Amino acid sequence: MPDDPHRHIDTTAITAGRGASGDSLAPVLFPATTYEVDTVAEHAAMMGAERTTKLYSRFGSPTVREFEDAIAEMEGAEAALAAASGMGTVTAVVLALCSQGDHVVATNQVFSVTYGLMAFHLPRFGIEVTFVNGTDADAIAAAVIPGRTQVVFAETPANPALSLVDLAALGALRGPITVVDSTLAGPTVQHPLEYGVDLVVHAATKGIAGHNDSLLGVVAGSRELIDAIWAWQSTMGAQASPFDAWNALRGLRTLPIRAHRQAESARELATFMEGHSAIESVAYPFLPSHRQYDLATRQMTSGGSMVAFEVRGGAEATIAFIDRCRLARIALSLGGPETLLTHPATVAARYSPAERADLGITDGLVRMSVGLEHVDDLRADLGQALGGS
Numbered sequence: 001m002p003d004d005p006h007r008h009i010d011t012t013a014i015t016a017g018r019g020a021s022g023d024s025l026a027p028v029l030f031p032a033t034t035y036e037v038d039t040v041a042e043h044a045a046m047m048g049a050e051r052t053t054k055l056y057s058r059f060g061s062p063t064v065r066e067f068e069d070a071i072a073e074m075e076g077a078e079a080a081l082a083a084a085s086g087m088g089t090v091t092a093v094v095l096a097l098c099s100q101g102d103h104v105v106a107t108n109q110v111f112s113v114t115y116g117l118m119a120f121h122l123p124r125f126g127i128e129v130t131f132v133n134g135t136d137a138d139a140i141a142a143a144v145i146p147g148r149t150q151v152v153f154a155e156t157p158a159n160p161a162l163s164l165v166d167l168a169a170l171g172a173l174r175g176p177i178t179v180v181d182s183t184l185a186g187p188t189v190q191h192p193l194e195y196g197v198d199l200v201v202h203a204a205t206k207g208i209a210g211h212n213d214s215l216l217g218v219v220a221g222s223r224e225l226i227d228a229i230w231a232w233q234s235t236m237g238a239q240a241s242p243f244d245a246w247n248a249l250r251g252l253r254t255l256p257i258r259a260h261r262q263a264e265s266a267r268e269l270a271t272f273m274e275g276h277s278a279i280e281s282v283a284y285p286f287l288p289s290h291r292q293y294d295l296a297t298r299q300m301t302s303g304g305s306m307v308a309f310e311v312r313g314g315a316e317a318t319i320a321f322i323d324r325c326r327l328a329r330i331a332l333s334l335g336g337p338e339t340l341l342t343h344p345a346t347v348a349a350r351y352s353p354a355e356r357a358d359l360g361i362t363d364g365l366v367r368m369s370v371g372l373e374h375v376d377d378l379r380a381d382l383g384q385a386l387g388g389s
C-alpha cells in the first residue's frame, strides 16, 4: 500500500515494485526456477510459508513479485498475483473460487475467449453460468442466486463495443465475489476496488506491459482471496514468467503518460470518425453520444485508448476499409504503441450468429486500439481509407 495515500498514480508507477532489485534503478531479472538453502530446516520453513519467492518459481519469483507489488499498490489492493496470460488469470480466478454446483453471473459483453470459458468450459465442470446484459445493473443483481452464486464476473469497458458496467452497483452486491476485468481501462483510468468490487483483473499483456512483448495477466484484491487463487494457480502451473513480468515492470513506469496520450488521441479520432459520412456509429466512453457517457465520466478518468465504430455498407465495405489503412495495422491485441485494427466478426468467426449478437458483434464493427503515433497522421490514414468526407 502507498506510504502517502494522496500520491498521484503517475508517481506510484515510478516508485512501486522495487522490493527485490536493491539499488538497481532498473528491475533486476531473476530467471532462476530454483534457489538453494543451507539447511533442511530452512526448506521446511519455506514450504510452510505462503507465496515464497525464493523457493521454486512456480510458487513465486522475485521479479514477478515486484510486478505484483506494483500492481497491488496502483490498484490500492492488499495483494496481487500475476499469471502467464490474461486468460491464465481469468481462468485461475474462476476455477479457484468456484466448485461443482456453483453458479456464476457473467456479463455477456466480454472478451470472446472469456465468453468461451464461461459458455462452454465451466459447464463441463458442473458450474452453471447465467449471462446478463452488463449495462443493466438491475439485471445483474436479479441474476444472483442467494447462496449459490459464487462469482459475478464483469468486463468494463467491454469488448467489443465499449459498453460499461456500473462499478458502484456491482460493488454494492452482497454475497458473491465480484470480479472486474479492467483491461481496457488499465490501472490509471479506473479503480474498481474503490467501489467495493472484490477483485480487479488485467490482461497485462495490453497497456500495462504496453510494448507487445509480454504475455501476462494479473489480479489484485484482498490477501485472503489472492492467497486462495495462488493456491490453485500454482497447482495449475499458470505462473507468470519472470521475463514477461520484467518487461511489464519496465512498461509500467511509462503507463500513465502513455495512457494519457493514447486517450487524448482516441477521443480526437472518435470525434473525427463520428462526423464522417462513411461511418454508421462510433462508441467511445468519453464522447457525449456514448449511451453511458455520464457513467463513464463518473467512474473513469479518461475514455481509454479503444474506439469502436461501425462502417456503413456491411462486412465487405468494412474489410475493404481496414485493408486500405496503411499506418493503422491489422493485428490482435491492444494498448501497445502501434495503432491496431481488428474486425471482430472475422476474429469471432467460430461463434454462431446468435452468440455474436450476444457479444454485440455486427458485420460493420471495427475495434481500434489507438497507439502513440501522431494523431494527425492517424487521422489522415483513417480518412484516406474511408474516402469521401
Ligand SMILES: Cc1ncc(COP(=O)(O)O)c(C=O)c1O
Pocket: 085, 086, 087, 088, 090, 111, 114, 155, 159, 181, 183, 184, 202, 203, 204, 205, 215, 216, 217, 333
Ligand atoms: C478484456 C480482456 N481480458 C482478457 C484478455 C486475455 O488476455 P491474454 O491474451 O493475455 O490472455 C484480453 C485479450 O485481448 C482482453 O481484451
